[in-house]
Amino acid sequence: xxxxxxxxALGGATRSSGETLLFLTDDQLRRGIEAMFFAYRxxxxxxxxxxxxxxxxxxxxxxxxxxxRTPGTTVNNLLDILGVTKQSLNRVLRTLxxxxxxxxxxxxxxxxxxxxxxTEEGQELEKILSEAQRKRMxxxxxxxxxxxxxxxxxxLQQIMDPKMRTHFDQLKEGS
Amino acid sequence: xxxxxxxxALGGATRSSGETLLFLTDDQLRRGIEAMFFAYRxxxxxxxxxxxxxxxxxxxxxxxxxxxRTPGTTVNNLLDILGVTKQSLNRVLRTLxxxxxxxxxxxxxxxxxxxxxxTEEGQELEKILSEAQRKRMxxxxxxxxxxxxxxxxxxLQQIMDPKMRTHFDQLKEGS
DNA sequence: TTGGAAAGTCAACAAGGCTGACATAAACTG
DNA sequence: CAGTTTATGTCAGCCTTGTTGACTTTCCAA
Numbered sequence: 001x002x003x004x005x006x007x008x009a010l011g012g013a014t015r016s017s018g019e020t021l022l023f024l025t026d027d028q029l030r031r032g033i034e035a036m037f038f039a040y041r042x043x044x045x046x047x048x049x050x051x052x053x054x055x056x057x058x059x060x061x062x063x064x065x066x067x068x069r070t071p072g073t074t075v076n077n078l079l080d081i082l083g084v085t086k087q088s089l090n091r092v093l094r095t096l097x098x099x100x101x102x103x104x105x106x107x108x109x110x111x112x113x114x115x116x117x118x119t120e121e122g123q124e125l126e127k128i129l130s131e132a133q134r135k136r137m138x139x140x141x142x143x144x145x146x147x148x149x150x151x152x153x154x155x156l157q158q159i160m161d162p163k164m165r166t167h168f169d170q171l172k173e174g175s
Numbered sequence: 176x177x178x179x180x181x182x183x184a185l186g187g188a189t190r191s192s193g194e195t196l197l198f199l200t201d202d203q204l205r206r207g208i209e210a211m212f213f214a215y216r217x218x219x220x221x222x223x224x225x226x227x228x229x230x231x232x233x234x235x236x237x238x239x240x241x242x243x244r245t246p247g248t249t250v251n252n253l254l255d256i257l258g259v260t261k262q263s264l265n266r267v268l269r270t271l272x273x274x275x276x277x278x279x280x281x282x283x284x285x286x287x288x289x290x291x292x293x294t295e296e297g298q299e300l301e302k303i304l305s306e307a308q309r310k311r312m313x314x315x316x317x318x319x320x321x322x323x324x325x326x327x328x329x330x331l332q333q334i335m336d337p338k339m340r341t342h343f344d345q346l347k348e349g350s
Numbered sequence: 351t352t353g354g355a356a357a358g359t360c361a362a363c364a365a366g367g368c369t370g371a372c373a374t375a376a377a378c379t380g
Numbered sequence: 381c382a383g384t385t386t387a388t389g390t391c392a393g394c395c396t397t398g399t400t401g402a403c404t405t406t407c408c409a410a
Contacts, residue, residue, distance in 0.1 A: 020321075021321075022321075023316055023321040023324045023325075024313060024316055024317060026309060028316070028324070029309045029312045029313055029316065030244075030305070030309070031328065031347070032312050032316070032324070032327065032328065032331075033218075033305075033308055033309070033312060034244075034343060034346060035327075035328055035331040035332060035335075035343065036214075036215065036218050036331065037237070038331075038335045038336075038339040038340070038342065038343050039211075039331035039332070039334040039335050040211065040215050041258060041335070041336070041339060042334045042335045042336045042339060043208075043211050043334055045336060057364095057365055057366070058365090058366085059365075059366060059367090062212070069205075069209075074387080074388095075387075075388065075389090076386090076387065076388085083216060084366085084367070084368090085367075085368065085369080086387090086388075086389080087367090087368080087369085087389090087390080087391095088366065088367055088368075090388080090389065090390075091365095091366075092366085094389090094390095107387095110376075110377070110386095110387085111375075111376060111377085112374095112375065112376045112377070112386065112387045112388070113376095113387065113388085114387080114388070114389095130205070130208075133208055134201060134204045134205070134208070136334060137204045137207050137208060137334065138199055138204055139333065140330055140333030140334045141198060141199055141203070141204065141207070141330065141333075142199060143329075143333045144326065144329040144330045144333050145329075146195075146197075146198040147322070147326055148325070148326030148327075148329040148330050149198045149203070149207070149326065149330060150198075150323070150326060151319065151322055151323030151324065151325060151326020151327050151329075151330075152207065152210075152323075152326050152327045152329075152330035152331070153206065153207065153210055154318075154319040154320075154323040154326075154327075155315055155316065155319045155323050155324060155326075155327035156207075156210040156211065156213075156214035156327070157210060157214070158314065158315030158316075158318045158319050159214040159217045159218055159311060159312070159315045160210075160213045160214050160216070160217045161213075161216065161217045161220060164213040164216060164217060165213070167213065168209060168210065168213050171209060172206070230395095232395090232396055232397070233396090233397085234396075234397060234398090249356090249357095250356080250357065250358090251356070251357085259397085259398070259399095260398075260399065260400085261356095261357075261358080262358090262359085262360095262398090262399080262400085263397060263398055263399075265357085265358065265359080266396095266397080267396095267397085269358095285356085285407085285408070286406075286407065286408085287355075287356045287357065287406060287407060287408075288356070288357080289356090289357070289358095
């Protein structure tokens with residue numbers, strides 16, 4: 001269409017003297033939007049295939065991922081990170097517990113809380129899923145190089161909602 | 176967990192003499208994976224809110240976006256880009272046509288084909304949705320700077336499936 | 351003229367979101 | 381101690397958006 005690379009993109013952006021700011025055109029932004037769409041599909045494709053075999057879905061993967069990342073996490077904390085309702089999470093969690101992939105322990109200090117951990121079997125699946133996803137990311141990182149990866153991380157962090165960035169930053173420390 | 180920054184990450188990656196390659200550790204890859212997850216949520220959040228008011232969903236947004244991008248596209252082409260079944264797309268397309276946002280015209284050369292275009296009303300909604308999404312991207316780009324944006328694009332392109340990268344590249348030319 | 355591609359339709363189903371209502375136990379508070 | 385809040389779980393029902401399978405209509409092309 002004729003309206004690309006116009007609009008508000010450059011209007012208020014001439015504050016940085018000297019910089020071209022061509023990376024802020026509507027056209028460049030659209031490229032980024034479409035890249036996010038296509039890349040996210042690739043990003044989830046490999047785990048999705050593995051999960052489909054075991055009749056799990058992306059929701060199970062997300063739960064497994066974050067329980068692995070923050071072992072002993074509570075249901076409430078997981079709810080906050082995943083940004084879904086407790087009913088939605090509970091459905092997923094229930095099947096994972098029934099299937100013996102996740103263990104739910106009553107809290108010691110606060111007996112209302114449930115602390116979640118992966119069982120041996122859960123850790124096995126986590127490893128398969130994360131390795132499949134890492135494989136693609138590793139290839140992408142390798143091709144793009146370290147500077148590109150740094151930029152990739154920077155932009156993604158800026159795209160996040162502030163609240164989600166907090167979660168993201170908190171995950172940084174653990175390991 | 177104790178298994179981070181080990182495994183296959185560095186094993187076969189010592190070919191580039193001199194380079195540190197620390198950006199290929201499992202830990203860095205995991206950071207990228209989590210960044211993709213959180214960022215994608217932010218990426219879709221603004222359009223999602225607008226769509227919810229009009230009782231449309233993300234699927235409608237995707238259809239509107241790509242019809243806007245490639246006016247007169249056929250159903251089959253759209254199917255290929257979106258990667259869903261024709262039944263799924265058809266349901267979305269039907270409501271958009273019924274609501275007068277999309278126009279479906281029988282092909283001239285090949286009368287089996289339907290050529291899709293946004294109506295005036297469809298273009299209005301497209302503009303609202305894309306501007307909301309661009310606003311966030313623009314802020315992110317501005318904060319991260321041009322070099323980061325270049326890296327962001329590079330890595331995303333590498334994450335895509337080859338077939339999707341072809342679609343992505345073909346969209347580049349049109350404007 | 352006939353085979354097959356393109357498009358559309360109907361039915362049925364599943365995953366995974368959502369809301370609302372309600373139950374229980376535990377912790378906290380006045 | 382009574383009442384309230386918090387954490388969790390569960391039931392029921394709804395929506396969107398994905399799937400498969402079967403079938404029809406249209407119509408291009410060999």
